[in-house]
Amino acid sequence: MYITTEGVKSERAPEDSAKITMQATGALSWRKADVKYRKNEAFVDVIEDVNLLMSATGAVLRADVTGQIIMRAYLSDQDGLQSLPSGNRLGSKATKAAAGSVTLEDCQFHQCVKLGKFDSDRIISFVPPDGEFELMRYRATENVNLPFKVHAIVNEVGKTKVEYSIGLKANFGNKLFATNVVVRIPTPLNTARITERCTQGKAKYEPSENHIVWKIGRFTGQSEFVLSAEADLTSMTNQKAWSRPPLSLSFSLLMFTSSGLLVRYLKVFEKSNYPSVKWVRYMTRAGSYEIRF
Template sequence: MIHSLFVINHLGDIFLEKHWKSVISRSVCDYFFEAREKAVDPENVPPVLQTPHHYLISIYRGKLFFLSVIQTEVPPLFVIEFLHRVADTFQDYFGECSESVISDNVVIVYELLEEMLDNGFPLATESNVLKEMIRPPNILRSVVNTLTGGSNVGETLPQGQLSNIPWRRAGVKYTNNEAYFDVTEEIDAIVDKSGTTVSAEIQGVIEACVKLSGMPDLTMSFMNPRLLDDVSFHPCVRFRRWESERVLSFIPPDGNFTLMTYHISSQNLVAIPVYVKQSISFFEAGSCGRLDITIGPKQTMGKTVEDLKVTVHMPKAVLNANLTASQGNYTYDFTTKLLVWDIGKLNPQKLPNLRGSLSMQTGVPNPEENPSLNIDLKIQQLAISGLKVSRLDMYGETYKPFKGVKYVTKAGKFQVRT
């Protein structure tokens, strides 16, 4: 299925390549580089590109492109999912997925890729199984391997690879048994200058950290599961029970994993947590303009808005900004034309305001270069969709684990039209 894999940094340099069949020349990536130059942002590069003899399927993670070369037609989402598994495995093994970390652990990287793909087809993609076959790097193991000539590759095949539960390793034992779940939601929204929501949707994910002994069987119930109409599950989830009862039933992997992701696009279910009053104007005569932005809480269920940040992409004609912030501080980069107002925690009793003058070249900016205002925020202990976990039960084991659920709301692509 997958013939070759190229890992490309944000500068366009291929710093790692892996071939499972015959070697394909790097020149095949030229089609990808052409598409990258045409795209404004790296995220806008088409994930599937057709060339005269190959298909190029790629993802963008951590300022890196993972580009796979396919010789025959295959389901693109199948390949995209595998590439995300590769990036997740690097993240789990090395703590981050970056060019420097991959280059420093290139031997383990090649060992992982060799086990994850067999003759071009996915074989072992679960972190639990891979860690038993290829031990994660540490300083002591590196010193011992250097002195003894050993390797990180295990001598026996993991038991999980031979069972019908390949995502969980056998014989797990913990002194403290605990299971924690993070429900994180990101709001993607466009709001016009009058405050009316043009479009809004929620991207949600439930991340799990499960450290339980034995072979526990968990069930998770929600207070309002009908909110979730577009979901994607980890392979451990029993899909038939979800369809019939709207209950998550699963034997969890050991450690950290993504239990499920979901999408809510109905605007009547998406509550915008803040409102923005803004006025950005440019005078026809002279070389100046005015800016006035006020932001306040709207629907936060009494929770505090934290890490609040407003970014404004100014037109090229704006040279500088002379502003006064009632809360936080601002910076303006005249090279990138980016104004960043870092507010921090939102005080509902005293709404933050940013106002002042803009210095610019003579003449009104091009109307096609209207400022774009984006918001970044975080709200702890709140799922803006209203999703709530009602209970978590465990079967198959006799001990009582520690359990906890945390809710976080973040701003995804949150834009206010000026």
């Protein structure tokens, strides 16, 4: 802190000021005092977007996960909420936890998190804001679990036809299922007509997007489905070679994480020891999930 003729200025960051306020008054800048609920509940959503770029030969060129932990806390302050730790099976670049730990990078936490506890014990301990907030965000680049494997065979027959055979297999357990699975398969600009057939779901050619769109509403784990198609092409003068943009995949998958992150327990500590309802949910979605052919 330093003093000028214009007044007092401080070099302290806002979070430092918040810490001073808490130490002096016991107040938390992110939480209202005397919050009351009839039913005390805590919900945790671990949401991950998995990104993939695979070569035409099946080599993984890029695979990573961007994740966030979203919390909804509806907890009373009857005698002062102490902390709400969620022990996680995870590690870091510097210090890995026990065998089977998950390596996370670029971890960012809400200001309510006690960072020392996380560094020493891999436990996220905090006094939560009231309502919904982002507790943590992270990245993972090692040992990424890919929910789907795509096998694409695309042959150009002269300048008049393209033949497709697209196989899609679920790599997750048979008790899980993905929803809203959509595969977008590029077609040449001079496509005149498409004939397609698939073993599951529905496929449709969308000329405005130059794609065959294959939709599967529910995809059970360990299942494998195939789409076959033929594209008839019109002849064009000064025709350029087809650039073959990658096919893309989108989906949502509950109770699965591509990073392997697992919340081992979720506990609420409050002096009056009131009962609380606690839920943990996982969701993995496609970020940029692309396969070249």
